[in-house]
Amino acid sequence: MSLTEDAIEKIIGKFGRYQTWILVLICVGRIPTExxxxxxxxxxxxxxxxxxxxxxxxxxNYCPCKYPEYDTSTIVSSVTSTxxxxxxxxxxxxxxxxMLQVGILAGSLFYGHVSDRYGRKIAVLLSLLSEVVFVAISAVVPEFWIFMVCRFLIGTAVGGTMLxxxxxxxxxxxxSFRPYLPGLIELPYSISYASLAVIAYFLRDWRHLQLATSLPWLFVLFYxxxxxxxxxWLITTGKRQQAIDLLTYIAKKNNRPTENIESLVIKIEEQSLKENEQRYGTYLDLFKTSKIRVYTLIMALVWMCCSHTFFGINQYIGRLQGNLYLNVILSALILIPGLILVVIGSLYLKRKLSVIISFSVAAISLLVFIIIPSNMENATLAFAFIGQLGAYTSFVQVYLYCSEIFPTMVRNSAMGFASVFARFGGFIAPFVVNIGIEWASITIFSAxxxxxxxxxxMxxxxxxxVLLNTVAQTEKNKVVVNQEST
Structure with missing residues (x-):
C-alpha cells in the first residue's frame, strides 16, 4: 500500500458523523484543562x-509589610492574598x-508513555478525570505547600489531556481532513478563555472559581x-481483531462500506511488520536513528520557544492597563479568527511556511509593542493581542506539524518529549514577566x-x-516528502 494513500480514511472516511461525535466529547471534556x-x-x-x-x-504596596489590606475591588480573594x-x-x-508547567512536563512524559504503551483511550480517560479531581482538591486545601502540590498534579493532568x-x-x-483539525480542536480554548472571564467576574473568590471549573465535569467518568x-494504535500494536471490529463499527456509523475492512487492516499490519518488528515505541527510540533524532531535538527547541512566548504574553496581558475582565475577554475573542487563519494556512500554505509566518508575526508585533509610547493604551493593547495571536496560532500549528513528522509508534512519546522543553519555556515565563523591566521581558519573548x-x-x-506507522518508514521517507513539497 502506497505511503501516499491513507487506508484508514478509505475505511471510515475523512471525518464523518462518528468522528464529529468524538471530537465534541473530547472538546467538552477538555474545558477544565483549557x-x-x-x-x-x-x-x-x-x-x-x-x-x-x-x-x-x-x-x-509598601515592603516589608506584615499587615496588608488588599484591594478587593477587582478580585475579592486570590491565592496571592490568601x-x-x-x-x-x-x-x-x-x-x-x-508549578503548573512543571506538572505538565511530568504529565507529558508519563501520559506519552502510557498512551504509546497501553493505548490512547486509557491515557485520555485518566488525564480528563484526574484534571477534575485535582482542581477540586486545590480549592479546599488549607496550606500553601499543599496548593503547590495540587498545582503540580493539575499540571500532570493538563499535560496528558493536551497531548x-x-x-x-x-x-x-x-x-485530507487534518488541515481543519487545529482550528476545531483548539476552538474550546478560546471559548473557555472568554467564558472563564465571565465566571470569574461573578465568582471573585479563587476557591469558588476552582470548584465551578472542575466539579461539573465529573461526567467524564462516562467517557x-x-x-x-x-x-x-490497535493496528500498530498487533491487535488486529479489535481494530477490525472498531473500524467496522465506525464505518457503519458513517454509512461506509464494510466488506474489505479485514483485508485492508491485514495489509496495513503487514506493511508495518515488514518495516519493523517492534510494536511499542519508547523515548529511547527517539534517539536511535539519525533522522528521528534530529527531528526530536529541533522540535523540542521549537516547542520551548513557542511555549515561553505564548505563556509569557498570556500572563503579561493581566498586567495591562484597563479592565482585567474585559482585557481577558478581548484577548480570548481575538484568538477565534486566529483559528480560522490556521485552517486557511493549513489548507493553502505549506505546513512549514505557515508555522514560520505565525512565529514571525508574534516576534515583530512584540518589537512594535516596545517602541509604542506607553500613553497610547489602545495601540499597546492591540499589538499585545497581535503578539498573543501569533504565539497562539504557532502553538496550534506546531501540534499538528509535530504529529505529522513522527510515526504512530513514537508519536505520543515524541510529543511528550517536546512538551518537556515546552514546559521549561513555560516555567521560566512568569519569572521573565516579573523582571520589572518591560522592554527586557518583551525582547526576550520576541527573540x-x-x-x-x-x-x-530545518x-x-x-x-x-499520510501518518506513518514505524520509525523505519520515517527514516526512508525522503523521496515521498520531497515529492509532496514540490
Missing part, C-alpha cells in the same frame, strides 16, 4: 494593597504559576463507554519567537502526507 491554562490572572494575580504596619503610614505572596514572598507567586486528546483525534481522522481506542521560526527551516514538509 481554563487551568488561563486562570492564573484570576487566581494568582498581582494585587495592590495598603500596608497597615506601624511606620508604613498606610503606603500602597497566603500573602507579596514583598519577599513574591517569588512564591511566580513559583506557583510555574493524548490531540493525538486521538488526529489518529481517527483521514489525512469510558463513549470514547474508542485509536484504530491506528525566542524568531529563534523558533529559524529552527523550523524540518521537513508534511502537508498532504
Amino acid at each position: 481554563m487551568q491554562l488561563s486562570n492564573v490572572v484570576f487566581i494568582i494575580p498581582s494585587v495592590n494593597y495598603v500596608c497597615l504596619d506601624e511606620g508604613a503610614f498606610n503606603a500602597t 497566603w500573602n505572596l507579596i514583598c519577599d514572598r513574591n517569588q512564591l507567586a511566580s513559583l506557583a504559576q510555574s 493524548c486528546c490531540y493525538v486521538m483525534i488526529i489518529e481517527i481522522s483521514g489525512k 469510558y463507554w463513549l470514547i474508542p481506542e485509536s484504530p491506528r 525566542l519567537a524568531f529563534c523558533a521560526a529559524l529552527l523550523c527551516l 524540518l521537513p514538509e508534511t502537508k498532504d502526507t
Whole structure:
C-alpha cells in the first residue's frame, strides 16, 4: 500500500458523523484543562494593597509589610492574598504559576508513555478525570505547600489531556481532513478563555472559581463507554481483531462500506511488520536513528520557544492597563479568527511556511509593542493581542506539524518529549514577566519567537502526507516528502 494513500480514511472516511461525535466529547471534556491554562490572572494575580504596619503610614504596596489590606475591588480573594505572596514572598507567586508547567512536563512524559504503551483511550480517560479531581482538591486545601502540590498534579493532568486528546483525534481522522483539525480542536480554548472571564467576574473568590471549573465535569467518568481506542494504535500494536471490529463499527456509523475492512487492516499490519518488528515505541527510540533524532531535538527547541512566548504574553496581558475582565475577554475573542487563519494556512500554505509566518508575526508585533509610547493604551493593547495571536496560532500549528513528522509508534512519546522543553519555556515565563523591566521581558519573548521560526527551516514538509506507522518508514521517507513539497 502506497505511503501516499491513507487506508484508514478509505475505511471510515475523512471525518464523518462518528468522528464529529468524538471530537465534541473530547472538546467538552477538555474545558477544565483549557481554563487551568488561563486562570492564573484570576487566581494568582498581582494585587495592590495598603500596608497597615506601624511606620508604613498606610503606603500602597509598601515592603516589608506584615499587615496588608488588599484591594478587593477587582478580585475579592486570590491565592496571592490568601497566603500573602507579596514583598519577599513574591517569588512564591511566580513559583506557583510555574508549578503548573512543571506538572505538565511530568504529565507529558508519563501520559506519552502510557498512551504509546497501553493505548490512547486509557491515557485520555485518566488525564480528563484526574484534571477534575485535582482542581477540586486545590480549592479546599488549607496550606500553601499543599496548593503547590495540587498545582503540580493539575499540571500532570493538563499535560496528558493536551497531548493524548490531540493525538486521538488526529489518529481517527483521514489525512485530507487534518488541515481543519487545529482550528476545531483548539476552538474550546478560546471559548473557555472568554467564558472563564465571565465566571470569574461573578465568582471573585479563587476557591469558588476552582470548584465551578472542575466539579461539573465529573461526567467524564462516562467517557469510558463513549470514547474508542485509536484504530491506528490497535493496528500498530498487533491487535488486529479489535481494530477490525472498531473500524467496522465506525464505518457503519458513517454509512461506509464494510466488506474489505479485514483485508485492508491485514495489509496495513503487514506493511508495518515488514518495516519493523517492534510494536511499542519508547523515548529511547527517539534517539536511535539519525533522522528521528534530529527531528526530536529541533522540535523540542521549537516547542520551548513557542511555549515561553505564548505563556509569557498570556500572563503579561493581566498586567495591562484597563479592565482585567474585559482585557481577558478581548484577548480570548481575538484568538477565534486566529483559528480560522490556521485552517486557511493549513489548507493553502505549506505546513512549514505557515508555522514560520505565525512565529514571525508574534516576534515583530512584540518589537512594535516596545517602541509604542506607553500613553497610547489602545495601540499597546492591540499589538499585545497581535503578539498573543501569533504565539497562539504557532502553538496550534506546531501540534499538528509535530504529529505529522513522527510515526504512530513514537508519536505520543515524541510529543511528550517536546512538551518537556515546552514546559521549561513555560516555567521560566512568569519569572521573565516579573523582571520589572518591560522592554527586557518583551525582547526576550520576541527573540525566542524568531529563534523558533529559524529552527523550523530545518524540518521537513508534511502537508498532504499520510501518518506513518514505524520509525523505519520515517527514516526512508525522503523521496515521498520531497515529492509532496514540490
